[in-house]
Amino acid sequence: MNYRRLAHGAKFWFWVALFVAYSAAAVGIVMIDTADHRYQPLSVKSTTVAADEQQRRHGASQVAAVYRASSAMPFSTLPAGSTFQVVWPDGSTETMTVVDPASSSGIVPVPGSQQPAPRR
Template sequence: MKKLRFGDKARRYFWVLLFATYSVSAAGVMIDVLGDEYRHLSQVAVTTVDSDKEVRMSGASQVAAVYRASSGAPFSTLPAGSTFKVVWPDGSSEYVMIVNPASGTGVDPIPGSQQKAPAQAGDVPAGASADASPTVGAR
């Protein structure tokens, strides 16, 4: 069995620590729009991942602006290229990227990151009727 020298071990632990730190920092910011400061924004109240892209961009831009304004360093918070997760009022979520912090629509949804809202108890699957009972064995 080959023994690793101290330098090799230190180098390996350095990379593991660097990867772990990057993973935690890459997770970024998650903004839940049900908070008091976001709930009543005009472009957020009715937005879901099923909304048009322009509506989602506008809502996410409003959320980003309020998040920046409430931070201690508004000019360095959420710079261009940073990403954050938005949880819309219905529980659906998506990741967005800041493309231009100065623009009213300076946020771009990341394709494929949209997650539908979790099913609520009592929800009826699409195509089924709430009052229809299953007909097992009917011909």
């Protein structure tokens, strides 16, 4: 009897864990934090949501290229039409859309998605 209760509980938690994992994978939000060591050599050190759009697009293109190169499947990561969120070095965030993955200016910001850095 105790074994049945334990088996039932294990099955229940297995399905709960599977559902949570599937839900997280299905959302597919990619967040790129430029404070990560991989992005330090790039020219995004002074980029914020207050910078001009061209500088933000260029910085987002650079971090997207590094993100693609470091993934297991670089040619299918961040395809055209996908969106990702960039956390700039000051902590401000912005959502970007990939228009052309092969172009250096193939990323455009989503209008109204800029969030300033939290006050410290």
